[in-house]
Amino acid sequence: xxxxxxxxxxxxxxxxxxxxxxxxxxxxxxxxxxxxxxxxxxxxxxxxxxxxxxxxxxxxxxxxxxxxxxxxxxxxxxxxxxxxxxxxxxxxxxxxxxxxxxxxxxxxxxxxxxxxxxxxxxxxxxxxxxxxxxxxxxxxxxxxxxxxxxxxxxxxxxxxxxxxxxxxxxxxxxxxxxxxxxxxxxxxxxxxxxxxxxxxxxxxxxxxxxxxxxxxxxxxxxxxxxxxxxxxxxxxxxxxxxxxxxxxxxxxxxxxxxxxxxxxxxxxxxxxxxxxxxxxxxxxxxxxxxxxxxxxxxxxxxxxxxxxxxxxxxxxxxxxxxxxxxxxxxxxxxxxxxxxxxxxxxxxxxxxxxxxxxxxxxxxxxxxxxxxxxxxxxxxxxxxxxxxxxxxxxxxxxxxxxxxxxxxxxxxxxxxxxxxxxxxxxxxxxxxxxxxxxxxxxxxxxxxxxxxxxxxxxxxxxxxxxxxxxxxxxxxxxxxxxxxxxxxxxxxxxxxxxxxxxxxxxxxxxxxxxxxxxxxxxxxxxxxxxxxxxxxxxxxxxxxxxxxxxxxxxxxxxxxxxxxxxxxxxxxxxxxxxxxxxxxxxxxxxxxxxxxxxxxxxxxxxxxxxxxxxxxxxxxxxxxxxxxxxxxxxxxxxxxxxxxx
Ligand code: GLC
Numbered sequence: 203x204x205x206x207x208x209x210x211x212x213x214x215x216x217x218x219x220x221x222x223x224x225x226x227x228x229x230x231x232x233x234x235x236x237x238x239x240x241x242x243x244x245x246x247x248x249x250x251x252x253x254x255x256x257x258x259x260x261x262x263x264x265x266x267x268x269x270x271x272x273x274x275x276x277x278x279x280x281x282x283x284x285x286x287x288x289x290x291x292x293x294x295x296x297x298x299x300x301x302x303x304x305x306x307x308x309x310x311x312x313x314x315x316x317x318x319x320x321x322x323x324x325x326x327x328x329x330x331x332x333x334x335x336x337x338x339x340x341x342x343x344x345x346x347x348x349x350x351x352x353x354x355x356x357x358x359x360x361x362x363x364x365x366x367x368x369x370x371x372x373x374x375x376x377x378x379x380x381x382x383x384x385x386x387x388x389x390x391x392x393x394x395x396x397x398x399x400x401x402x403x404x405x406x407x408x409x410x411x412x413x414x415x416x417x418x419x420x421x422x423x424x425x426x427x428x429x430x431x432x433x434x435x436x437x438x439x440x441x442x443x444x445x446x447x448x449x450x451x452x453x454x455x456x457x458x459x460x461x462x463x464x465x466x467x468x469x470x471x472x473x474x475x476x477x478x479x480x481x482x483x484x485x486x487x488x489x490x491x492x493x494x495x496x497x498x499x500x501x502x503x504x505x506x507x508x509x510x511x512x513x514x515x516x517x518x519x520x521x522x523x524x525x526x527x528x529x530x531x532x533x534x535x536x537x538x539x540x541x542x543x544x545x546x547x548x549x550x551x552x553x554x555x556x557x558x559x560x561x562x563x564x565x566x567x568x569x570x571x572x573x574x575x576x577x578x579x580x581x582x583x584x585x586x587x588x589x590x591x592x593x594x595x596x597x598x599x600x601x602x603x604x605x606x607x608x609x610x611x612x613x614x615x616x617x618x619x620x621x622x623x624x625x626x627x628x629x630x631x632x633x634x635x636x637x638x639x640x641x642x643x644x645x646x647x648x649x650x651x652x653x654x655x656x657x658x659x660x661x662x663x664x665x666x667x668x669x670x671x672x673x674x675x676x677x678x679x680x681x682x683x684x685x686x687x688x689x690x691x692x693x694x695x696x697x698x699x700x701x702x703x704x705x706x707x708x709x710x711x712x713x714x715x716x717x718x719x720x721x722x723x724x725x726x727x728x729x730x731x732x733x734x735x736x737x738x739x740x741x742x743x744x745x746x747x748x749x750x751x752x753x754x755x756x757x758x759x760x761x762x763x764x765x766x767x768x769x770x771x772x773x774x775x776x777x778x779x780x781x782x783x784x785x786x787x788x789x790x791x792x793x794x795x796x797x798x799x800x801x802x803x804x805x806x807x808x809x810x811x812x813x814x815x816x817x818x819x820x821x822x823x824x825x826x827x828x829x830x831x832x833x834x835x836x837x838x839x840x841x842x843x844x845x846x847x
Contacts, residue, residue, distance in 0.1 A: 203239045212238055212263055219267045229282075230270045234263075234517040241517075244510040248503055249461045258461040262514070265465060269472035269518040276371070277478055281521035291481065291523050291550060291692065292588050294762040296376065297753050298327035300595055301697035302343070303357045305726045310358035314369040319732070321373065323700050323746070324753025327692065328370065329378035329483065331596060333357045337389045339714040340452040343596060343724070345380070345485060346387040350470040360477075367478040376480035378525065381471055384486045385453040388438070388445075392466075393454050397440035406463050407454050408446035408492065410435075415494070416444045423448070423498050428642045430717045434498075448489055448498070458490050458507055468514055475519035481551060482515075483525045484508070487538065500534045508548050509540060523550040525590065531602050532556045532579045539587040546586035554589035554691060556580060556603050561593060561685055562650075562657070563601075565678060566625040566634075568797035570779040571611035572618075576603055577770050588764040589691030593682040594657075594699055596724055598639040598649035599626075626650045626657055633659030633671065635705060637719050653706075653723040654679055654699040660741070661704035672741060674798075676702075677839040680748040681794055684822070684841050687756050688783065688792045690764040695749070698725035701732050702745040755821050755843060761785045771810065777801045778836065782810055789813070790821075791844040795836040802833040808846060815846025 212234065216223060223231040245262065249255040273281075284290040299320060303309060307316050310333065320328065332344025335354045340346055344354070353360045370377055386393055395403035410416055416435040423434045426449055435444045436451040446455040456463050474482055491504040508526065515522055526538040526549030535556065540548035557580060560573035583589070601622055605615035626636040627650070636652025655661065658678035663671035679702065687693045709721030735746035756762050761783045771780035777797035783790045791808050795801050808818065818827040818834070821843040827834050836842065 205239055205242070208238055208242055209235065211260070215260060215263045215267055219264065219271060221267060221271075227270070230517070233520060234266065234270075237513045237517050241510065241513045244506055244513065245461075247506050248458075248464075248510070252459075252461055255461055258465050262461075262465050262468060265469050265472065266514050266518045269469075269476060273476050273519060274478075277476065277519070277521065280371070280478075281519065284521040289550075289586050289588075292586075292764045294760060294764075295757050296327050296692050297324055297687070297756065298329055298376075298378065298590075298692055298694040299323070299325045299697055299700075300329040300331060300378075300694055302331045302596070302724060303333055305724060306697050307727065309356075310353065310362035310366055313362075313366045317369060317373055317375065321375070322750070323695075324750050324757070325695065326374065327376040327378060327481070327694075329481075329694065332380050332382065333363065337387055337452070340387065340389070340450070341714075342450055342453060342718075343720075345382050346385070346450065346453045347382045348387040348389040349391070350381075351473060363477065371478060377478060378481040378483055379474055379477075379479050380483045380485050381467070381474060382485045383456070383467060384489045385447070385449060385455045388452050388454050390454075397438065399441060402462075404441065404443070405460050406457060406466075408457050409438075409441065409443040411443055413444060416446075418494050419446070419492070419498070422495055425642065427640055428644075429640055446492070449486075455489070455492070458503075464507065464510075468511065471511060471515065472518050475515060475522045479522055481523045481525050483527055484511075484549070485527050487526045487549070488528045488530050488534070500528070500530055500537070505537055505540075505544075505548060508538070509544055512548055512550075525549060525551040525553075527553060529553060529555045529597070529600060529602075532576055532604060532607075536579065536582050539584050545584040549587070551588050551590055551692065553595075554580070554591050554689070555600070557589075557689065558592055558686070559599055559601055559603060561682055562599055562626070563603075563622060564779065564796040565658070565682065566622055566632075569611065569776050570773075570796060571776055572603070572607050572613070573779060574770065575607035575610040581768070583766070585766045589689075590694045591686040591689050591691040592694045592696070593686050594654040594696045594723065595694065596696065596720065598651050598720055600649045623648050623650065626652060628662070633662050633675070635659075635661040637722065639719055651719045651722055653703055653725065654682065654696070655702045655745075656705045656723070658682065660702055664704065664741070674839065676741065676744050676748070679745055680752070681796070681839045681841055683749055684752050684792075684843070685779065685794050687752050688762055688790070688843060689781070690762070690768050690783065693753070693756070696723075698727060700746050700749045701735050701742045703727075703731075751822065759783075759788070759790055759821070759843075761788050761790045769810070771807055773803055773807055775801055775803055778803055780807065788845060791818075791842070791846070793836060793844065794841040795839060798838050800835050800837050800840075802835055805829050805832050805834060808844070813846070817847045819845050819847065821845060 221227045335349035335352045392403045392406045431450045436447040488499045491501040492498040528538045538549045608615040625632045626634045635656040638648040639651040641648040660675035703725040705722040709715040715721045734740040734742035773780040780793040
């Protein structure tokens with residue numbers, strides 16, 4: 203849509219920043235002009251009527267232009283290469299790992315030396331858990347940032363981060379970092395100024411002199427950490443005001459109704475882009491817009507803000523994809539990819555938290571029907587966007603899928619969730635060793651903490667010295683990983699899971715962590731133990747080599763790239779989840795037995811589209827599958843990645 207006034211306005215900003223529109227900057231100029239009308243429309247959808255709206259619009263455009271000017275040649279070159287690939291992040295050649303730098307290898311300085319270990323595992327994308335400055339003891343694992351530009355001394359310096367990025371770029375690896383968009387630490391410079399009474403910065407947050415508005419908000423806002431941080435407001439004696447703190451009381455919610463907040467955070471986002479971040483993980487985007495009388499989650503304007511961020515990023519740093527960390531109900535997750543005309547124009551990537559939790563549902567029940575009931579929604583992901591698929595991460599497992607999905611499988615939602623919570627917290631003879639997280643005493647809602655290995659029974663099996671149970675736990679671990687690696691999306695491993703780390707209870711001795719049992723599944727890596735990944739016969743070896751083999755296989759099978767090419771199979775066996783991944787050359791049948799006994803599937807299940815095969819080859823075991831009387835067997839917690847010939 204051509205808009206004379208807008209283009210005049212933009213050209214003025216470009217001229218004052220020495221942009222060579224017809225020469226060196228032609229690609230940038232084209233992108234900015236192509237996005238300008240959308241940027242304007244999205245911006246004014248949010249900020250029309252704000253007294254500073256027009257002035258800050260110019261500042262926002264200038265922020266984009268300056269970021270482009272500051273972007274290095276190397277990154278501009280990488281941008282061009284990624285754009286030629288068309289949705290580079292859909293590739294089956296990408297697999298990631300998320301880790302805490304200090305708990306993994308001490309500091310950023312030691313990270314380059316560990317890239318070999320990651321590459322050997324099959325990892326070429328690295329998600330660094332937050333490394334920017336955050337007050338010790340009030341950091342929420344780094345998600346309470348006091349300085350978006352300064353690497354915390356615990357991890358090193360910004361120079362160390364840049365050196366790591368250079369190493370990664372040389373090794374063709376991708377970097378993911380977080381932008382904590384929803385809140386800052388109460389020690390951030392803006393919060394400090396607000397505490398000193400600076401009105402400009404008080405307007406960066408939600409602050410009220412009395413309880414009237416906080417009380418109204420709290421009537422409809424769910425509590426995020428009901429045990430450790432009840433309520434959504436905290437009294438700040440320093441500024442004599444109630445401050446909105448949806449998460450912990452030291453995390454102050456930013457007020458995005460103020461365009462100055464948006465522009466300041468966009469500047470931080472583009473700062474990360476220019477460090478060389480390939481995928482920016484937007485922390486907790488579901489929470490960024492608040493409105494009285496609502497849950498203050500997933501509101502339409504939160505989507506408008508994300509779409510605006512995307513348009514701005516695309517202009518300044520087109521190689522950086524956006525990952526939305528929206529851990530929300532299945533029906534609420536799809537809109538983070540953009541809807542209607544904005545389909546695939548919001549977050550490029552989102553966590554498939556529903557499927558993650560449903561894997562745990564299947565593992566506990568041996569029944570795949572609740573998972574199947576969720577697929578009609580999840581399949582609505584638009585072409586051009588992708589998932590993060592995972593079994594565990596640094597956070598808890600929420601059982602937030604819909605009651606209707608549980609009911610469709612014939613279970614009572616309340617009883618079913620009760621069973622899962624008891625199962626994973628090790629009650630009633632369960633082999634799992636996890637714990638309930640954030641139990642809401644009013645509703646009895648709870649989430650689950652625990653490492654992949656402990657939840658799969660390895661901790662108990664090792665404690666009991668029970669070889670059979672150890673083998674079963676290893677099978678469960680690989681089943682869970684295989685299911686998430688082949689589903690479509692970027693697999694994101696959590697560090698330690700590749701070597702079978704069980705829960706670490708040392709957090710209980712640390713007063714800054716003991717209130718948050720998510721620390722039980724955030725291991726401290728013992729490199730001697732990881733050395734066992736090379737020693738046949740050890741648990742670490744079995745898990746590591748299995749994981750490594752699965753990742754290598756995924757990279758070899760191009761049909762696994764996420765091109766909206768998955769079809770769920772009717773396996774006619776409730777214990778077995780099955781899907782086909784395909785491209786114009788091949789079909790890969792993936793079958794997973796979630797039950798504790800051997801089970802059978804009819805060969806006819808694989809004659810999808812009328813095609814039949816003479817031989818069925820399992821890519822994982824390297825064996826041909828034999829059938830008798832039209833059925834083949836899958837062992838307890840076994841799986842197949844089959845190609846037919
Ligand atoms: C995200 C993070 C979580 C953190 C929260 C608040 O959900 O993954 O660890 O507690 O945001 O920043």
